[in-house]
Every structure is written in structure tokens, then in C-alpha cells.
Amino acid sequence: MLEVSGLRKVYKSGRRSVEALRDLTFSVERGELVCLVGPSGCGKTTLLRCIAGLLEPSGGTIRLDGNPVSGPPPGLAMVFQEYGRSLFPWMSVRDNVELPLKQKKLPRTRRSVLVSEALDAVGLAGTESAFPWQLSGGMQQRVAIARAVAYEPSTLLMDEPFAAVDAQTRADLEDLVRALWQRLGVTVLFITHDIDEAVYLGQRVVMLSSSPTVVQDAITVDLPADRDQLHTRADARFTELRTHVYEQIQKAKRGDPTPA
Numbered sequence: 188m189l190e191v192s193g194l195r196k197v198y199k200s201g202r203r204s205v206e207a208l209r210d211l212t213f214s215v216e217r218g219e220l221v222c223l224v225g226p227s228g229c230g231k232t233t234l235l236r237c238i239a240g241l242l243e244p245s246g247g248t249i250r251l252d253g254n255p256v257s258g259p260p261p262g263l264a265m266v267f268q269e270y271g272r273s274l275f276p277w278m279s280v281r282d283n284v285e286l287p288l289k290q291k292k293l294p295r296t297r298r299s300v301l302v303s304e305a306l307d308a309v310g311l312a313g314t315e316s317a318f319p320w321q322l323s324g325g326m327q328q329r330v331a332i333a334r335a336v337a338y339e340p341s342t343l344l345m346d347e348p349f350a351a352v353d354a355q356t357r358a359d360l361e362d363l364v365r366a367l368w369q370r371l372g373v374t375v376l377f378i379t380h381d382i383d384e385a386v387y388l389g390q391r392v393v394m395l396s397s398s399p400t401v402v403q404d405a406i407t408v409d410l411p412a413d414r415d416q417l418h419t420r421a422d423a424r425f426t427e428l429r430t431h432v433y434e435q436i437q438k439a440k441r442g443d444p445t446p447a
């Protein structure tokens with residue numbers, strides 16, 4: 188479970204200070220999939236860096252599985268937008284997925300099982316000896332997801348992971364994330380600029396305001412758990428929910444107050 192409470196971050200350099208995050212409070216329950224959307228520049232990177240223990244908040248607390256975050260938390264794995272930069276080009280697919288498991292000091296046999304299972308789960312069995320640059324963008328992002336999954340995290344943080352792939356691949360990867368999440372029971376915080384993606388994927392959608400950032404609104408996505416690209420997106424309730432999120436994001440951009 189991830190708990191962000193009263194999070195504030197002010198960047199200070201000399202006499203200049205920028206309040207990026209004003210007061211962020213939200214939580215992601217154990218095993219929940221929550222999407223976070225907000226206007227550009229709303230402090231998403233700042234928030235991520237705080238959750239990942241790479242940046243010290245100016246105020247408030249972050250807890251992961253009950254423990255205060257100070258430094259990179261052991262139960263957290265991340266998937267980034269720039270798969271090209273997050274995979275090591277000189278390492279095979281197998282070695283890329285295995286690397287964090289070596290850092291975790293798992294024995295060789297266990298590492299081997301986890302790597303094979305994770306690559307199988309993302310539909311990449313048989314690519315172990317390929318190098319990332321020999322794969323398509325979508326396949327590289329699958330490798331990055333396999334690496335995160337193999338690590339067996341309690342929480343998966345996904346930072347606009349599909350922003351750089353084509354629409355068809357993106358749809359496939361969205362379905363992959365939901366399938367893995369349902370299968371593994373992992374807690375997922377998924378950050379995206381794409382409102383449709385947030386509603387399609389999430390059990391809840393948390394909307395952020397413009398910087399200095401607060402939580403603008405949060406909704407429960409009361410769509411059936413079994414989702415598919417064709418029927419879910421054509422559902423009248425899907426349209427209602429996306430309209431609501433869109434309106435809130437527009438309000439956030441204009442700086443309108445948060446709803447009561």
C-alpha cells in the first residue's frame with residue numbers, strides 16, 4: 188500500500204523558490220490499480236522522485252507498505268516512458284531482466300526461474316538472447332515491464348510507460364498491464380497524460396491540479412473488471428467518466444478551485 192500524505196515540495200536555489208507540490212494526499216490500497224492524471228508541468232516527475240526516495244520532500248510523508256520512504260524503497264519497481272534509455276543496449280534481454288535480481292542477491296536458480304516466468308508473462312519467451320536494439324519499441328517496453336515484474340515488487344510505479352509507442356501497441360500493452368495486475372495482485376500507480384487510458388486502466392483515477400499541485404478530484408471507475416478495448420471504450424459509462432475527468436483537467440489548467 189502506498190500512502191502520500193500532505194506532500195509538499197519547494198525547490199530552492201539561492202533566493203528563488205518554486206513550490207512544485209503544495210499539498211498532495213492520496214493512497215493506493217494494496218492490490219489496487221490507480222491512475223494519476225494532471226496537466227503538463229503539474230509536478231508528476233517531482234512526485235515520482237519523492238515516492239522513489241530520490242528527492243526529499245519539504246513536508247508531508249510517504250509510506251510504502253507501512254514504512255516511511257527515505258531512500259529507494261525495496262518493494263518498489265518502476266517502468267519509465269523512455270524504454271530506450273532504461274534498458275542497457277550491450278546486455279541481452281535475459282541479462283537486462285536479471286540485473287535487479289542480482290542486485291537483490293537472489294541465487295542463480297531462482298533468478299533463472301523469475302526471468303523465464305516474467306518474459307513468458309509479457310509474451311517474450313524465446314527472446315532471451317536478443318539485444319534490446321534488435322526489438323521493436325513495443326517489445327522493448329515489454330522487456331522493461333518483465334524486468335519490473337521479475338523483481339516481485341509489492342508496488343509498481345509506471346511513468347507514462349506507453350507515451351512513446353504507436354496506438355495499436357499501446358492498446359496491447361494496456362491490456363497486458365491489466366492482465367499482469369490481475370494475475371499478480373501487485374499495487375500499481377500508473378501516471379499518464381491520456382484521459383482515456385486512465386479511465387480504461389484504473390480502478391480509480393486521481394486528478395492533479397496545476398502546479399503548485401493539490402489533488403483536484405478523484406473518481407472510482409465503476410466499469411466491469413473485465414475490460415476490452417472495443418466494448419469498454421464504447422460503453423456509455425466510459426464516456427461519462429472520461430468527460431468528467433476531461434472537465435476536471437480543464438478546470439485544473441484554468442486554476443479553478445477543487446470541487447467540494
Ligand SMILES: Nc1ncnc2c1ncn2[C@@H]1O[C@H](COP(=O)(O)OP(=O)(O)OP(=O)(O)O)[C@@H](O)[C@H]1O
Nearest residue numbers: 198205206207226227228229230231232233234398
Ligand atoms: N530542480 C528544479 N528546480 C526548480 N524548479 C523545478 C525543478 N524541477 C522542477 N521544477 C519546477 O517544479 C514544477 C513541476 O515540475 P515537474 O518536472 O515535476 O513537472 P511534470 O509534471 O513532470 O512536468 P511534465 O508533465 O511537463 O513532464 C515546474 O514548475 C518546474 O519548473
